Amino acid sequence: MLNNQQILLDMLSGDEKRILHASHTVIHSGITNRKLLMELHPHLSDIKEKTRSLKYGGSLMPNDRFVEKAIRMIDESVGNKCLCEYLFDFIGQNGKSMVRYGFVLLEENMEGYIDRSIIECSSCHQRYEVEEEYTGWHATITRRKKI
Numbered sequence: 790m791l792n793n794q795q796i797l798l799d800m801l802s803g804d805e806k807r808i809l810h811a812s813h814t815v816i817h818s819g820i821t822n823r824k825l826l827m828e829l830h831p832h833l834s835d836i837k838e839k840t841r842s843l844k845y846g847g848s849l850m851p852n853d854r855f856v857e858k859a860i861r862m863i864d865e866s867v868g869n870k871c872l873c874e875y876l877f878d879f880i881g882q883n884g885k886s887m888v889r890y891g892f893v894l895l896e897e898n899m900e901g902y903i904d905r906s907i908i909e910c911s912s913c914h915q916r917y918e919v920e921e922e923y924t925g926w927h928a929t930i931t932r933r934k935k936i
């Protein structure tokens with residue numbers, strides 16, 4: 790686990806790999822370590838400046854989206870809105886795996902190839918129904934809605 794100072798240094802490093810790794814940590818901290826996002830907030834304009842016009846790669850979908858999402862979350866971290874919605878949309882995520890980012894798994898039902906789970910944000914208590922489909926070896930969230 791990177792400490793907060795290290796994450797700031799990584800975000801300002803100009804090194805695509807370090808920025809991507811730090812961005813993932815920032816995104817995953819939405820519920821469990823919001824303090825990190827708030828500590829990065831005073832540096833937001835520097836972070837935007839230093840992460841701009843770099844090449845982040847990504848074979849299926851551009852990795853830029855992780856950096857953009859991290860920046861959006863830092864930006865919104867000082868408001869009152871819970872950031873749990875931002876924790877979705879990762880390839881390979883499923884209802885169970887969301888527990889490690891601060892969700893509580895309330896229910897899980899398997900119907901054929903579709904796994905339906907109900908998870909709840911441990912911070913704002915918003916519940917989400919997520920559907921996962923097995924693609925290859927992974928169960929991946931294909932649909933989610935607030936309930």
Ligand SMILES: [Zn+2]
Nearest residue numbers: 871873910913
């Ligand atoms: Zn929430």
